[in-house]
Amino acid sequence: MRPRPSYFWGKxxxxxxxxxxxxxxxxxxxxxxxxxxxxxxxxxDVVAGHMxxxxxxxDTLRGEVSQLTATVERLAQKVDRNADGVAALLTLAExxxxxxxxxxxxxxxxxxxxxxxxxxxxxxxxxGRGGK
Numbered sequence: 001m002r003p004r005p006s007y008f009w010g011k012x013x014x015x016x017x018x019x020x021x022x023x024x025x026x027x028x029x030x031x032x033x034x035x036x037x038x039x040x041x042x043x044x045d046v047v048a049g050h051m052x053x054x055x056x057x058x059d060t061l062r063g064e065v066s067q068l069t070a071t072v073e074r075l076a077q078k079v080d081r082n083a084d085g086v087a088a089l090l091t092l093a094e095x096x097x098x099x100x101x102x103x104x105x106x107x108x109x110x111x112x113x114x115x116x117x118x119x120x121x122x123x124x125x126x127x128g129r130g131g132k
Contacts, residue, residue, distance in 0.1 A: 035043070
């Protein structure tokens with residue numbers, strides 16, 4: 001338990017810095033005035049109990065925060081891996097797009113050459129056989 005501030009005990013009825021249990025609280029603490037030492041002690045015990053409960057709750061929350069921190073770190077690693085995978089897929093997609101473009105251009109050149117061959121064969125057939 002933390003020591004009480006000096007202003008709390010300094011104004012008590014002729015008591016030392018750390019008063020014995022028989023000292024009565026000053027009138028500026030109206031909630032404690034008119035109470036017996038036992039009643040004041042019971043109130044302090046209740047407050048101490050609440051503080052202990054809060055301390056346990058705080059420890060529980062710290063544990064949960066630690067677990068959540070670990071979970072967030074794992075998820076961050078997975079997101080990083082997913083981002084790397086997406087980047088790799090994007091690179092592959094760009095490569096495939098270039099290959100498809102190259103294949104289309106090659107197909108267009110092949111079509112031009114094939115059309116030229118067809119024209120040549122048609123001319124040969126029409127000129128060579130048509131004149132006989």
